Amino acid sequence: MKFWPQKDAPFFKLKALFALGCYGFISGVFLVIAILYYYSTQVPDYRTLAEYKPKLITKVYDRNGEILVEYAKQRRLYVPIDEMPKMAINAYLAAEDDQFYHHIGFDLIGIARAAVNNILGRSRQGASTITQQVAKNFLLTNERTYTRKIKELILSYRIEQAFSKDKILELYLNEIYLGSGSYGVAAAAHTYYGKELDELTNAQFAMLAGLPKAPSRYSPISNPQVARYRRDVVLGRMAAEGFISEEERLEAVAEDLNVERVYLADGEAAPHFSEHVRRFVLDMYGEEALYTGGYNIHTTLDKELQSYAEEAVYKNLREYDRRHGWRGP
Secondary structure (H helix, E strand, O other): OOOOOHHHHHHHHHHHHHHHHHHHHHHHHHHHHHHHHHHHOOOOOHHHHHHOOOOEOEEEEOOOOOEEEEEOOOEEOOOOHHHOOHHHHHHHHHHHOOOOOOOOOOOHHHHHHHHHHHHOOOOOOOOOOHHHHHHHHHHOOOOOOHHHHHHHHHHHHHHHHHOOHHHHHHHHHHHOEOOOOEEOHHHHHHHHHOOOHHHOOHHHHHHHHOOOOOOOOOOOOOOHHHHHHHHHHHHHHHHHOOOOOHHHHHHHHOOOOOOOOOOOOOOOOOHHHHHHHHHHHHHHHOHHHHHHEOOEEEOOOOHHHHHHHHHHHHHHHHHHHHHHOOOOO
16 A cells, blocks of 8 residues: 655645635636626616616796796706716716726725725725616616625626716716705706806815715705715815815815705796696696606796786785675685
8 A cells, every 4th residue: 555755745735725725716706607697697688778768857938938837757957978067077976986987887996895894894885886876776776685786787897888988977977866856966956056067166066976875864955064074075085086176175165055945846836827738738748748858848928927917816806805805715
């Protein structure tokens, strides 16, 4: 019976461990490939993003271009990426995904860092890129499961292969929920500031860019102090990325939130006339077109003259009541 020399035993143990490690690594790789292949057959069709039609606000105007009423299921104003202010884009890149132009849909380093922080019990992080958020918001649910996360990674990679970075950004900036019923940065600018995007300051862009993380928690309306803290964090990231100078950051940090809540003007002006228009459009084109089509409907009514007429009617009715006494309904 043949025995290996005792002096060679450590070498063979090392060799066996190496072989076992290689086997485990290769098995792990094949397992990952099998999992990815399986879930790749279970994900929605990412190509539907090319046919995306946002749900927009339908606006009814008087003869002078004054808004009478707005109809919408979601408050959203769609802005093409080439019309989006550069600072709006930069603010969201700084706040949400500073490696957006360098990754393939997901950030492996960010995922690893978030995993380590979660294991060590630090603040939980999702490490979701902008592309991953697009995949989740358009094609998946908000459930927090490993299954959804795997599908999200697969879709993110496919989206990056099929669409340009600018198109992905356009989808994100017009769809992201920013609280108070507002979807997209343009709608949020109207909701919180009553302004167009190109009228916002650096501080205001930073405030809006801080909302996707937790719209309710960082709401400048319900939690102004927390919102200001979050805004200042985003301003710091914008400065670190070179989007603004240190002087601009300090100037923006000193700025008040200056938030004003702007609601949909649903039925406030000429309510009977507006209701007639609503029913007409509803009968002609249907509910989906009215509440999601984003139409601009121009009418012959003069808002100012209508208010004078209504005031005259109310005034004469009150005088009639005083002369003849109130008889009840």
